[in-house]
Amino acid sequence: MKPPPFEYCRPDSIDEALEALADASEDARVLAGGQSLVPLLNVRQVRPARLVDINALVAERYLTYTDDALAIGCLARHVDFEDNPEINARLPILGEAVKELASPAVRNRGTFCGSLCHNDPAAEWPLMAVLLDARLHVQSASGVRQETAGGWLADRHSPAVAPRELLRRVEIGVPPPGAGWSFTEFNRRPGDVAIVSAAALLTIEGGRVASARLALGGVDRSARRLHQVERLLEGETPSEALWSAAAGEVPALLEPPTDLQATAGFRRHLAAQLTRRVFAEAEARATRKGT
Amino acid sequence: MTTTECEISLTVNGEAVREAVPPRLLLGDFLRERAGIAGTHFGCEQGVCGTCTVLLDGESIRSCLLFAVQADGCEVATVESLASDGQLHRLQTLFKKHHALQCGYCTPGMLMTALDLLANRPPASEADIRDGIRGNLCRCTGYQNIVAALMEAAGLEKADGAGA
Structure with missing residues (x-):
């Protein structure tokens, strides 16, 4: 298939771009890299009346x-x-x-x-x-x-x-100096969209978790934080057991989709495993303060 | 602002091209149907298979995800730019030597991807090479020989000392 017809404009300034978006008769979209939008155009899943190409900016x-x-x-x-x-x-x-x-x-x-x-x-x-x-x-x-x-x-x-x-x-x-971080994802081939992805940030002070952040992808309509898990960790002593306990909380907090790639159950399993891994890695990277 | 044809001028393999194109014409279709050079192949037309990869101002891009009108003023290089005066490019010679093509459909995209890889992301290992071509599918599954050709192109030897 080929893209449907559209009006095309390539403004030379932000103001022109905003004007072109505003005065379109129907749906207008920004065309930047096109690596997500053009595939959708090629299968006609979207049919914007106008594309505003910002690549000249x-x-x-x-x-x-x-x-x-x-x-x-x-x-x-x-x-x-x-x-x-x-x-x-x-x-x-x-x-x-x-x-x-x-x-x-x-x-x-x-x-x-x-x-x-x-x-x-x-x-x-x-x-x-x-x-x-x-x-x-x-x-x-x-x-x-x-x-x-x-x-x-x-x-x-x-x-x-x-x-x-x-x-x-x-x-x-920018996270505070000494914050530990970790990112990982599970997919079938490198470069594929992840089935589940996870990322964590961790600061450790006085031998305890001062702050923790956990984000998961592939488990909901968009990437999301798991604030309940983050709150559980604050003030606790970092350990493998703590990360396993955090991971254990994750599946019940998720309503992931089932699709051709994975079932909801497999996604819950992955989310828990990746949670444990990202916290363990973030801990290893964190600089311990006040110990 | 128009759905009607836009006048574009660009350089394709060193030659100036001037054409009026509808905005929705993809660069790959422009190359094949307007510029009359059919070395660039289309596979999935969704940016997944890498077969349509060409160089835009020296960087590899998917020609199924760029409109020809966006290449206005740019330099495009396709697989046809590699051989000159009847002499194969070194990469092509290495692909031949290592039997790095079977049906050949993915080859133009592999070669253009490899050019970008060697020039802009110099591989230091076999893993880097495999990573560099991960966006290019070979449905004959002839990856081993493609990797072997690129290993030699990059001046690398297999870690275990074995040949391809």
Whole structure:
């Protein structure tokens, strides 16, 4: 099959892009990397009246740092995270996640923000966004609003590009120095979309868990945090037994889908196993403070 | 802003091409049907199989996931750019030597992916090579020989010292 006809425009400025999104007669969508949108067009699962190609807005291709955050422009591509010394120093979990993402040709083109807009429930970037409490700057002709990744992504499911809006920039807080981290996913072949993915952040002070975060992908309509499990861990003494106990809580908190890849039961099993693994690895990477 | 044809000019394998194209025309279809060079194959048309991989300004991309209109002003290189003056490119010679193609359908995408891999993500091991071509399917399952060809291309030897 081939894509349905659409109006095409390639604006030279953000203002022009927002205007083109606003004044379309029907559904208009941003075309960034196209690695999620174009497959959907090719099978005619979506039929936007207009595509607003933002690839000429080269100034939006950036990863910039403030003291405590990374800002990601709407044209930053997956490849920009690969073998990136600054990413590996400040947010190594992103450097690890991008290795699992699709394939080189897709990474050359696809964008971080586009992946959040598409919001595949098992994709790497939405998982990172919810784990790291990303702040999303969503812009339209009528203004800018800020959203949290948890709120914005949970409301949507694939494919979920907000019509007439542009996800202009995402900010990710850099975890405190010494925080342990881990990311892992289970799939049938490297580069496939994960069946279940998991990521954790852990800080340890005085021999106890000071803070814990757990995010899972592939178990719901979008990647999500498991706050109940996080709260259970705070103040406890890190140990294999603690991680196993945390993992034991996970299956009952999930209503995963059954599909051709895996049953709900297998997904619950994977979610528990991966939870145990990511906490154990995060513990090994964490710098113990006050001990 | 239009659904009607857009005028584009781009370079395909070093030659300037100027065409009017509908926005929905995919780059791969443009190459095959408008530019008249059919070395680039389409497989899944969903970005999964890698068969349609070409270079856009030196980086590998899926030509089924890019509209021709987006290549306006760019340099596109296809498998036809490899051989010159009747001489096979070194990669092609190595594919031949190692029997790295059976039916040949995936070969153009494998070669263009390999060019990007060797130039932009130099592999240090067999694992790097397998990782680099993980987005390219060979339905003859002839991966061993493809990896062997790329090992030699990258100047690597198998860890166990065995030949391909």
